[in-house]
Amino acid sequence: MSTRHRSGSNQAATVIVVIADVMAAIIGLWIIMYLLDANRANDLVAWVADAARFLAGWSYDLFTFDEAWARVVMGYGLAAVVYLFIGHLIAGRIRRG
Template sequence: MSDTRPFPEPPGYDYGRPPAPEPWHAEPAYPPAGAGRPRRGDDGSGTRRTALAIHTIADVAAAFLALWIVLYLFGANQGNVFVGFVQDVAGALAWWSQDIFTMDTEKLRVILNYGLPAVIYLAAGHGVAARLRRF
């Protein structure tokens, strides 16, 4: 028996049944947010990581300064190792702003002399991080 058809059928073709339909995969009604377009900073240059590092360092610095203010206001034992550590770190972070404000009230002086660098570190760190994320 010779095959008289004009073209040969593919191997495994069953002449009695129609071919099986392709598997059905539901497409989502809407693609996920941001699908198909790269995000800013995803160019692999590390600017997003650098911005995150600067942001985190500014937050940690401000947290140490705020913690020292709280410990001082509540009269924490300055002989304690932890309180001494926080005081040393806060003093190192706020060395440039010591005695900017000379008040008669010691608590107000501590709030202003340690609060000012905390606010400046937060503003500068978050500002620099925001600028880096825009690249």
Template sequence: MRGLFVAVRTIANIAVAILVVWILMRLLGANTGNSLVHWFEQAADWLAAWSKGIFKVSTTSVQVVLDYGLAALAYGLIGNLGARREWT
């Protein structure tokens, strides 16, 4: 059973990493025509589909952080705290 929780935590951490990398790419103005940047954009959009637009703000950079950061926070908390709780 411990292996399952390690897998859940690993997947959650990968999701968080993808979202954080996309936030940084977007804020730093990465070229969306690049295939690697495009992959991160598509993956982050899929991971954050449920959290995009929950909050509406006028600043684009803050909107990006809220849309994708909320998803990253949720995956990080659920994946890591949930797995840690089951081990004890």
């Protein structure tokens, strides 16, 4: 294979990893803000909460713990882990391919 093809594959893999990492970081930031009882009237906190809710829409309320903090940690945490796992898996396949 040409170096040019490998370079393009590496760039694509890097973009995928960065996107997955940013998605997981937003979700992780919301978990931390929730646990620290951040002021939801603040624009930054509201934006992070909305973005995390969008990204974790499929896993939000997946678990039915009695404690709200446990539902947030598990529901949003699962989404973050899945994004990291899938993003890095796809990037690894692209780099090898």
